[in-house]
Amino acid sequence: MALRYDLLPMADYVKAKKLFWDPEAIDLSEDVRQWPELSEELQLGTLRLIAGFYRGEIAVTEDLSPLLFAIRKEGGHLEEEIFLCTQLFEEAKHTEFFDRWLGTVVPGVDLNEVAPVGPHYQFVFYEELPRVLHQLHADQSRRAQLEAVATYHLMIEGVAAEAGYATAYLSLKERGLLPGLVKGFELIQRDEARHIAFGHYLADRIIRDEPDLLPVAKAQMRTPSPHILSLFLFSQLEVIKHCINMYETRLRKVEEALTGAATPEAAG
Numbered sequence: 001m002a003l004r005y006d007l008l009p010m011a012d013y014v015k016a017k018k019l020f021w022d023p024e025a026i027d028l029s030e031d032v033r034q035w036p037e038l039s040e041e042l043q044l045g046t047l048r049l050i051a052g053f054y055r056g057e058i059a060v061t062e063d064l065s066p067l068l069f070a071i072r073k074e075g076g077h078l079e080e081e082i083f084l085c086t087q088l089f090e091e092a093k094h095t096e097f098f099d100r101w102l103g104t105v106v107p108g109v110d111l112n113e114v115a116p117v118g119p120h121y122q123f124v125f126y127e128e129l130p131r132v133l134h135q136l137h138a139d140q141s142r143r144a145q146l147e148a149v150a151t152y153h154l155m156i157e158g159v160a161a162e163a164g165y166a167t168a169y170l171s172l173k174e175r176g177l178l179p180g181l182v183k184g185f186e187l188i189q190r191d192e193a194r195h196i197a198f199g200h201y202l203a204d205r206i207i208r209d210e211p212d213l214l215p216v217a218k219a220q221m222r223t224p225s226p227h228i229l230s231l232f233l234f235s236q237l238e239v240i241k242h243c244i245n246m247y248e249t250r251l252r253k254v255e256e257a258l259t260g261a262a263t264p265e266a267a268g
């Protein structure tokens with residue numbers, strides 16, 4: 001069997017190899033120098049932000065593999081399995097990046113003390129995400145795969161992470177603050193764009209095969225949406241607008257599976 005390099009998962013697998021980066025190679029010396037000079041308010045805001053990203057990257061690293069298993073069981077999609085191997089590696093690197101940043105810039109910080117997990121975060125990352133991914137151990141149906149990809153790739157990566165990383169990146173970069181963290185955000189966003197594109201590709205393939213499943217995808221996207229929006233409740237209005245905009249974009253792209261629009265393009 002020859003691999004199909006024209007399919008999005010293979011095109012993005014090839015890009016992932018070319019765009020490889022190493023968290024260990026990011027220079028954090030300026031972040032270490034700047035940190036004690038930042039106001040207490042900015043330090044606390046940054047730590048809360050990083051706590052959300054760090055915990056989120058750990059959660060997605062730990063909970064991706066059941067989807068790889070389900071696609072393997074279905075059979076016939078080796079290109080998707082190969083792509084998911086890069087995604088799993090990249091999520092592990094994202095976790096490593098935040099772990100290294102915290103350990104280097106704020107060694108000994110207790111995140112549970114400065115940034116306890118709130119109820120909305122708890123629901124999205126520790127209840128709904130593992131629920132829909134772990135159900136794939138027992139049920140590898142397309143319906144179950146679609147629920148998993150709608151939650152993981154389209155809502156958590158495509159809405160929550162997209163809005164969070166984009167706004168955090170811009171706000172620090174504009175002020176010339178914490179350049180190591182900004183560099184990490186930039187590289188992580190590039191990886192995430194490929195993950196989200198894969199999510200749309202998989203949702204598209206499943207819905208084209210079984211059009212009756214479109215309402216399942218839409219319902220599954222609705223479930224975490226108020227909780228994700230609540231994560232940004234105390235952020236600026238632009239962040240909330242960005243979050244809503246991303247949600248509407250994801251929903252429209254999912255609906256396009258049945259309106260004859262082009263297959264999602266490779267990203268990142």
Ligand SMILES: [Fe+2]
Pocket residue numbers: 057060090091094188192
């Ligand atoms: Fe990630």
Ligand SMILES: [Fe+2]
Pocket residue numbers: 060091157191192195
């Ligand atoms: Fe990701």
